[in-house]
Amino acid sequence: MQIDRQTVEKVARLAHIHLSEEEIEYYQGQLGSVLDYMQQIQSAADQLPAEWRADIAGTSCPERLDEAKPSQIIEKVLQSAPKVVGTAFQVPRIIE
Amino acid sequence: MSLDQVQLSACEIASAVNEGSLKARDIAQAFLDRTDDLNRELNSHVFWDKEAVFNEMEKQLDYIEAARHAHKSLPLAGVPIAIKDNIMAEGHIVSCGSRFLQNHRAAYDATAVRQLKQAGAILLGRTNMDEFGMGSSNENSAWGPVRNPWNRSHVSGGSSGGSAAAVAAGMAPLALGSDTGGSVRQPASFCGVLGLKPSYGAVSRYGLVAYASSFDQIGPIGRTAKDLARTFDVIRKHDPLDSTSVDTQHMGSTEAQLEKPLEGLTIGIADELLAEGIDEDVRKAFMESLEHYKTLGVTVKTITLPNLKHSIPAYYILATAEASSNLARFDGIRFGVRTPKPGASLKELYMTSRSEGFGREVKQRIMLGTYVLSSGYYDAYYAKANRVRELIRRDFQAAFDSGVDMIATPTAPTTAFALGQKTNDSLSMYLMDIYTIAANLAGIPALSQPIGLDRKGLPIGLQLMGKVHHEGELLRSAHQYEQSKRWSERPKF
Amino acid sequence: MNSLSDGPSGQSFKGLLARYEPVLGLEVHCQLNTASKLFCSCKTDFGASPNQNTCPVCLGLPGVLPTINHTAVDYAIRMALAINGQIREKSVFARKQYFYPDLPKGFQLTQYDLPYCENGYIDLDNGRRIRIERIHMEEDAGKNIHGDSASYVDLNRAGTPLLEIVTAPEFHSAEEAVDYLRKLRAIVRYLGISDGNMEEGSFRCDVNISLRPRGTEKLGTRTEIKNVNSFRNVEKAIAYEIMRQADMLDSGEKIRQATLLFDAATGRTQEMRSKEDAHDYRYFPEPDLGPLYISSERVNETRSKIPELPQMKQKRFMDEFQIPQADAAQLTEEIELSTYFEEVVAKVQGKVAPKIVSNWINTEYLRELNNRGGSWAKPLLTTDSLAELLRFLGDGTISGKIAKTVFEEMLEKNESAKAIIEAKGLVQISDTGEINTVVADIIAQFPDQVAQHRSGKPKVFGFLVGQVLKVSQGRFNPALVNQSLKEALDAEV
Numbered sequence A: 001m002q003i004d005r006q007t008v009e010k011v012a013r014l015a016h017i018h019l020s021e022e023e024i025e026y027y028q029g030q031l032g033s034v035l036d037y038m039q040q041i042q043s044a045a046d047q048l049p050a051e052w053r054a055d056i057a058g059t060s061c062p063e064r065l066d067e068a069k070p071s072q073i074i075e076k077v078l079q080s081a082p083k084v085v086g087t088a089f090q091v092p093r094i095i096e
Numbered sequence B: 001m002s003l004d005q006v007q008l009s010a011c012e013i014a015s016a017v018n019e020g021s022l023k024a025r026d027i028a029q030a031f032l033d034r035t036d037d038l039n040r041e042l043n044s045h046v047f048w049d050k051e052a053v054f055n056e057m058e059k060q061l062d063y064i065e066a067a068r069h070a071h072k073s074l075p076l077a078g079v080p081i082a083i084k085d086n087i088m089a090e091g092h093i094v095s096c097g098s099r100f101l102q103n104h105r106a107a108y109d110a111t112a113v114r115q116l117k118q119a120g121a122i123l124l125g126r127t128n129m130d131e132f133g134m135g136s137s138n139e140n141s142a143w144g145p146v147r148n149p150w151n152r153s154h155v156s157g158g159s160s161g162g163s164a165a166a167v168a169a170g171m172a173p174l175a176l177g178s179d180t181g182g183s184v185r186q187p188a189s190f191c192g193v194l195g196l197k198p199s200y201g202a203v204s205r206y207g208l209v210a211y212a213s214s215f216d217q218i219g220p221i222g223r224t225a226k227d228l229a230r231t232f233d234v235i236r237k238h239d240p241l242d243s244t245s246v247d248t249q250h251m252g253s254t255e256a257q258l259e260k261p262l263e264g265l266t267i268g269i270a271d272e273l274l275a276e277g278i279d280e281d282v283r284k285a286f287m288e289s290l291e292h293y294k295t296l297g298v299t300v301k302t303i304t305l306p307n308l309k310h311s312i313p314a315y316y317i318l319a320t321a322e323a324s325s326n327l328a329r330f331d332g333i334r335f336g337v338r339t340p341k342p343g344a345s346l347k348e349l350y351m352t353s354r355s356e357g358f359g360r361e362v363k364q365r366i367m368l369g370t371y372v373l374s375s376g377y378y379d380a381y382y383a384k385a386n387r388v389r390e391l392i393r394r395d396f397q398a399a400f401d402s403g404v405d406m407i408a409t410p411t412a413p414t415t416a417f418a419l420g421q422k423t424n425d426s427l428s429m430y431l432m433d434i435y436t437i438a439a440n441l442a443g444i445p446a447l448s449q450p451i452g453l454d455r456k457g458l459p460i461g462l463q464l465m466g467k468v469h470h471e472g473e474l475l476r477s478a479h480q481y482e483q484s485k486r487w488s489e490r491p492k493f
Numbered sequence C: 001m002n003s004l005s006d007g008p009s010g011q012s013f014k015g016l017l018a019r020y021e022p023v024l025g026l027e028v029h030c031q032l033n034t035a036s037k038l039f040c041s042c043k044t045d046f047g048a049s050p051n052q053n054t055c056p057v058c059l060g061l062p063g064v065l066p067t068i069n070h071t072a073v074d075y076a077i078r079m080a081l082a083i084n085g086q087i088r089e090k091s092v093f094a095r096k097q098y099f100y101p102d103l104p105k106g107f108q109l110t111q112y113d114l115p116y117c118e119n120g121y122i123d124l125d126n127g128r129r130i131r132i133e134r135i136h137m138e139e140d141a142g143k144n145i146h147g148d149s150a151s152y153v154d155l156n157r158a159g160t161p162l163l164e165i166v167t168a169p170e171f172h173s174a175e176e177a178v179d180y181l182r183k184l185r186a187i188v189r190y191l192g193i194s195d196g197n198m199e200e201g202s203f204r205c206d207v208n209i210s211l212r213p214r215g216t217e218k219l220g221t222r223t224e225i226k227n228v229n230s231f232r233n234v235e236k237a238i239a240y241e242i243m244r245q246a247d248m249l250d251s252g253e254k255i256r257q258a259t260l261l262f263d264a265a266t267g268r269t270q271e272m273r274s275k276e277d278a279h280d281y282r283y284f285p286e287p288d289l290g291p292l293y294i295s296s297e298r299v300n301e302t303r304s305k306i307p308e309l310p311q312m313k314q315k316r317f318m319d320e321f322q323i324p325q326a327d328a329a330q331l332t333e334e335i336e337l338s339t340y341f342e343e344v345v346a347k348v349q350g351k352v353a354p355k356i357v358s359n360w361i362n363t364e365y366l367r368e369l370n371n372r373g374g375s376w377a378k379p380l381l382t383t384d385s386l387a388e389l390l391r392f393l394g395d396g397t398i399s400g401k402i403a404k405t406v407f408e409e410m411l412e413k414n415e416s417a418k419a420i421i422e423a424k425g426l427v428q429i430s431d432t433g434e435i436n437t438v439v440a441d442i443i444a445q446f447p448d449q450v451a452q453h454r455s456g457k458p459k460v461f462g463f464l465v466g467q468v469l470k471v472s473q474g475r476f477n478p479a480l481v482n483q484s485l486k487e488a489l490d491a492e493v
């Protein structure tokens, strides 16, 4: 399956990963052959009706009691955070 | 003396320490020294710092000593255990084999680690791995590949390559790995040790850095089935912090069941899985191991698993989809490495931090996962792969319903391959997981045990897959197999 | 402020509405007032300094997992029942993926195509029924704080439980939208699941808006106004946007789908910077949580705990107490107010008509409450105190005018009505002899007015009553004054 350059770029943009020229080419090749191989599931999947959903087939999730418990974790986290001002994480100014 | 000590099994060490015939400190020292020696050759450990490990274990040594004085027997008293680098232990640098987390100090303990500490185990270093668990050869680590203890120019397998190599080389009697598509079993097979991937939900994932959430399980790697059983019993406690955690206490101790005879058990084999792409030595050893199981009273029966051939595409769609999302939190804002590029805008900060922090395979899987979830492709890939996953589950269910207790395959189609052999061909690397992935798709337990060496002297593994929450049968089978056909080979140093 | 009749091009609002029909839909994000967050045990109080109420889960650290809050689910069920929604037995949490610093995991846990509630409704005062398409549970984001040279991330709010309540596009005016919002807000407060505070952001409103030529069916292109923070601003934002779109349509321009912000200072909407990529949120089911199962037993049990809701109560007040709709609506907007009213009514039963109690609470009490910046949660007077005052009014001990004075004194001095009336000698005088004497004096003092009265000017009578009451400092029984004055004037003829 051919994956075009625009597709690789679009996916990288969605995933917020910057790719070099060389990487774009490399991934174009690799993703193409892997996606090609994946086509075999198309017909295999049709053994089950399209309405079948995995997400409601699972066992239901347990619920936690609504009790507030303090966590003293933040100091430790701030210590190894990339950039901190006071107790907030700093990022470049967000332009709305 | 110290060479004798590093040959001891985890259970032997625990008994000796509980009795007082061996000192936990001395044991730890012996393994520390050996790790220090061999790590240079094998690159099995990351951020190895003998001093730091030594200092950290003081508290745990006191705890073990106090338990002994109180005549309280700890199941893993003084047992050194190496921890895969994607499992949290407070205060450790937990890098997941990634540049992104080279400075990431864990702020909390994983539930499994907490349980190990309570059981008296001593954390002895962190083991190398494919970045975020993405790989089958350990060549995708930012910290370099792990070398196979049996042949230094071959891969250890992955992604828990460091853990398997460490146990094989006697750097620890036990290690924790994690298994998403075979990451405990395949390196265990390549390194000639045992590895267990528990049923999904048996071991808490809290504190395991997620690769693919619906597949990941923490599992033990060791040199005896008894050691695996004991470790598994310690770490499989129900955990309210993991909503997918299952209470398996009704199973009782798997260790206590090890001696129960195997008569009446049936192993299924599926011919279609052994048809092609399998190494001759591996096939031969596999058939011989089944013959041996027959001598232990096990019946071998042919079954069919028609959808297992779709395991790999289904897995790589679903696992990468989950991974693309699980790895979105690596953004350079709250932890990990932020790009040093000055004046970066927010967008550039994301793009560049992620681009610099992630390795090649991780980026590939993130992109693959992003692609299959993106608008217009979800139904063709993600939704269909989920249906294939269900079909595979049903195949297993049908096999178990037909009277089979376990299903056997080789753990991998080949023995450990040479370093660099498959690094530029994703697909051929992915195909190495052909036998292991199905158990993760179905959530069933699976174990790899060593069954011999190929003509190059590299270990061959047998995989046994069982019914959900029937680890006991896998461990008991492997135990009686190794008791009756003692595996005495060790890598040479 | 621009009046509503001024469009950007100065055309009349009414004229424009004759040509275009506005179609509005509302999305409300309502914060639930649980003790802990939706997926972790942190406090939901975000007044603390940045990041103080955070843990590994809501910080999105590697290795953590969500666990759902039972009470949040209970609250969600209450809400669904209050709007007569259908509750799905198995609903699914999904990951909505995008990168933003206030979103620590890189995805928001929300419900997507299988929300827990669908197809509810709320009836408006004008009799129209507005369909609520869906309600789903989701987690709130943190906050980005913008500085001059950088922005700062505070995750105290991250993970707070939200209900997102989405109506069908069925409103046709700002008045309808505001009526709906008032009713919805009253409901969440009656249910005790949210404080419904718009200014503080615990009840946030997004408005979808489009115009179509009157008499046509097809919906026009819509814009979305985000986060409008008061009822008044909802009204203004909608009016402005209707005019803006009408002007564009009139001049042949195409409406572009856009997200807008309403600037309360200028009264205008402004387009938010559009993201360069069209949104592709890549929703997929959260693998770390199973489906949310809500049994019919649980629904029924919750149903039995739901209090009488504002619209029911309003109707009951009208029937039971014979008070007009507007008064009943005001009394029932806040649950504490309605309870207060009913308590006072019970305590003055047979002595003071409920209508009088309603008038008193809706005017005197409410004015004082507003003046003092108080809230219904903390009443100015106990119901006992107010009932005592109203009983004095009811049995004629004091006049209505005196009652108001006493009421003010009660608030100032924190004394009982009885004490104030006795201390100041404010008891109403019903001695007709005393009243007749003053009436005679006043008739003598104001011959001109008396003459005017005779020539048929009815207003003068009121003036003369006022003069009599003034002399008595309000203590004469007004009914008796009326009677006496009337008799005296008639007698003079």
Ligand SMILES: [Mg+2]
Pocket: C110, C138, C164
């Ligand atoms: Mg939302």
Ligand SMILES: [Zn+2]
Pocket: C037, C040, C041, C042, C053, C054, C055, C056, C057, C058, C059, C159
């Ligand atoms: Zn938290």
